Amino acid sequence: MTITAAADGSSLGNPGPAGWAWYVSPDCWDAGGWPEGTNNMGELTAVLRLLEATAAAGLADEPLRILADSQYAINCITQWMPGWKRRGWRKADGKPVANRPILEALDVAMRGRNVTFEWVRGHAGHDMNEAADQRARAVSEAFQAGRPIPSGPGFGVQAPATEVIPSEEEPATEQEQTLF
Amino acid sequence: MTITAAADGSSLGNPGPAGWAWYVSPDCWDAGGWPEGTNNMGELTAVLRLLEATAAAGLADEPLRILADSQYAINCITQWMPGWKRRGWRKADGKPVANRPILEALDVAMRGRNVTFEWVRGHAGHDMNEAADQRARAVSEAFQAGRPIPSGPGFGVQAPATEVIPSEEEPATEQEQTLF
C-alpha cells in the first residue's frame, strides 16, 4: 500500500535553532534538529529521515508519497541533482551547491525507491503538513529553550498485540503525550 | 558646487518592462523607460539623461559626482569606450558591442564634462541609490501594469520666486503629487 507522509523543516531566526519532522499519523512520525541550522537543512533532512525510516522498517518497496511545502527540497531531488552531479556540484553561477552532504545522502537514499513528491502550499490548512510543521517547530523551540528535544515513535511503535486496559490514572491523552 | 546624483536602471524579467532614473534630491530627479528593455539599457540611459539634464540646466561646468551600482555602466564609460572606438565598436571576442547607440550618445554627452563615477553596492542601504532604484522600478511597473508613466521635475522646478499661499483645498502634499 502507498504510504503518504508530510515532511517539513523549521529554523527560528534562520539561521538559528532548527528542526525537521516527518508525519504519517498520530502514532507514526519522527522529529529532530540542531542547535543551529537553516530552514533548508530542515526541509531536506525531513525527507532524508523519512526515506531512511521507511527503509529501516522494511517498507522500501512500498510506493511513498511525500507532501512538502518546500519547492527547494522537491526541486533539489527531482530536478537539480542530476545536473549538479554532472557539473561537479556547481550551481548555475559556478559557485558550490549548498547543503551538499545532505543532498548526497538523499541521492543514495532515493536509489531504487518509488517516491512521488507533491507540493502543498505552506500554511494553507493541509492537515498532515501542519502536523509536520508543528513537530519541526517544537524541536526548534526546545533547542532555543534548552529543553529536552522531542522525538517520535517512527515506524517502530505498533498497536500492542494484547489488549491493554488503561487504568483510570492514565487516560489515552496522557499516553500520547509521553510519545514526545 | 559639486552636484552629487545617483543613477539606476530596472527591467522586470530582463528583458521586460524597463526603467531608468536619476536622483539628486526629493525635488530634483527624473525617470523614464520603455515597454521592453534590458537592465543595462536602463543603467546606461540613467547616466545619459543625467548628463543631458545638467547640461540643459546650464550646469555643464559644475563637477558632477555620479553614484551607480552598475560596474558595467561605469566601466563602459570610463574604461572600455576608448578601445571600442579605436577598434570599430568590436569587443574582445570580435563581436559587436551591445547598446552602441546609447553608448555613442554618452560619448558625446561626456565631452568637456567634469564627471566622477563612484560605485556603490546595490541594496546596501545607500539612500540616494535606493531613491533612484525605487523610481526606476516604479516606471517598469507602470509599463507592466499599463498605468501612466511617472516622471520627475528634473532641474526645472525651483522654489517659486514669489511667495505662493496655497489655498485650503490644495495642501502642499497634493501639489507634490501633480509633479508625477
Added chain:
RNA sequence: UGACACCGGUUUGC
C-alpha cells in the same frame, strides 16, 4: 574563469 547588475520562485523567520 571572474565581476557587477537586473529579475523570477518557494520556504524560513522577525
Added chain:
DNA sequence: GCAAACCGGTGTCA
C-alpha cells in the same frame, strides 16, 4: 513592513 536561506534565468564586459 523587514531579512535570510536556497534555487533558476538574462544582460554585459574583461
